[in-house]
Amino acid sequence: MTAAALGAAADTPPPARQGRWVRSEEARGLAMISPTFLYALALLLLPVLTVLAYSFWTQDYLDIDRTFTLENYRQALTEPIYRDLFVRSLWISLVVSVATVVFSYPIAWFISFHGGVHRNLWLFLVTVPCWTSYLLRVMSWKVILGYGGVLNTGLISLGLIDEPVTSLLYNSNAVVITLVHSWAAFAILPIYVSLQKIDRTLIEAARDLGDSRMRAFFRVTLPLSLPGVVSAFLIVMIPTVGDYVTPRLVGGKDGVMIATAIQTQFGKGANWPLGAALSVTTMVLVSLAAAVVVFALKFAVRRIR
Template sequence: MTRDATTAGALSAKRDTVFTAAMLLPGALATVVLILFALSLVLFLSLRNNAGPLLGEGFTIENFVSIAIDPLYWTVIIRSLSIAGLVTAATVVTAYPVAYYLAFHAGSRRGLILFLVTLPFWTSYLLRVFAWKIVLAYNGVLNSALIVTGLQNEPAIALLNTPAAVVITLAHAYAPFAILPIYVSLQTIPTSLLEAASDLGARPFTSFRRIVLPNSMPGVLAAALVVFVPTVGDYVTPALVGGPSSTMIGSLIQSQFGKANDWPFGSALAVVVMLVILAVILLARHADRAFGSRT
């Protein structure tokens, strides 16, 4: 009986291993083919000359040297990081109260609010950007509302074609991506901790500062990364609602692959941006370890 039980256990473990491998295989193949292969190709192109065939010829670091010595690219990279940082801060700050309400106070309305949070995904991203273009235009909805209410006699707020328009539009577009991770993180906090704090005489703000906020930091950091990473390389929104002062690194990369037809240099720019983002992710991991869950 013992031998039969051991054999049955070994067969069960083998079946579990095969099942796990079968479940992981599609994702692993997609990761290798769609991500690692693409990244390898970008790195390969960044080390080529823009001459001869499509993939260039000869290996060189000239593209990276050009980026390093030209202040234009670093100015645009710093501007991209600044705009992405403002978007991330605005998105997380506005998303946290919504996620907090969903986690602790929504009750039976939670499903409806989650539906409303994800509702923007039902429309085209370009449509949402054009909507903000109409709102922020000099003669748009915002200035018209101020005139109708008597707060202004003529259009006075010129936000379109400015970095502020880019920040507002991107913060609205990525709000659901920030709300959901924070909400999930808040839901993992045991209500017994809050009840215990209340029983010990802690005021609501003290409970929030000492229990809720520290334990929700992993979700906050996840939301910040989910927002920051794509906004650094965004080029559609700056092109539609931003002006020359809002040009971001994604626009330069797109122009290298498009009008300039210089794929090696565009790939080098992309590699530099990825390295910058990697540095931000490492800082975020350090912050997560320093300010993560304290339970």
């Protein structure tokens, strides 16, 4: 018997040890989660692989030419219209994510530290807007920001303006406002959970050692709640880039985002390969932007401490 065979034989567990492992708690746990894990993996991975495969093909009238090509990516990265949409989409998603986290953090902090016995009631009120349809929430902001909407009517009644403001709707600002409101609850909850896990004695120790309330917040509360902040940021940023309903309803021509172009290619444009290439490019750009922002956020908090 060769040395390699002897080594392989030595590394092979004896049958008795294999039998014990099969009957162990670890093996039974893996057997229980494996079907669910494989099912979830298939649901998540197969659609992405399908879109990735389409991005390397071309549309030949009503048929798909499966010859490998990078033409779709060339169009996605070099066409000025798509470059502008990528930049605008990333900028809007970043602004929405930052604004949502900034507005959500004080609410989550208040519920966590001062909610008291009414904490569950506050959380219940936070989730109330999610009871209605997402489309209905977007349409409500169209009514609020419209030319004859609630905001213009109120400002005229107070004498602050003489005629309705036309710049409130059908622009990128309207998209940002609507998306911040729509995703606020999804940012408040992870931040709240992260704040709830903070040991209050650490904050008391910082105060006893001479830190002011503000300094204790930046040195203790904010760094320890950073996982919730990062989660909230990613929860908001990733879906907003792919939102095409809100830009279509309240954005107008100045609020169009890349998701609208993708939806057009998969719909009226009937060019699935180009739409797939735009989708893959968007996923890559969003991942890179999210990684940069998360790293910058951690670095800023570290510098503050």
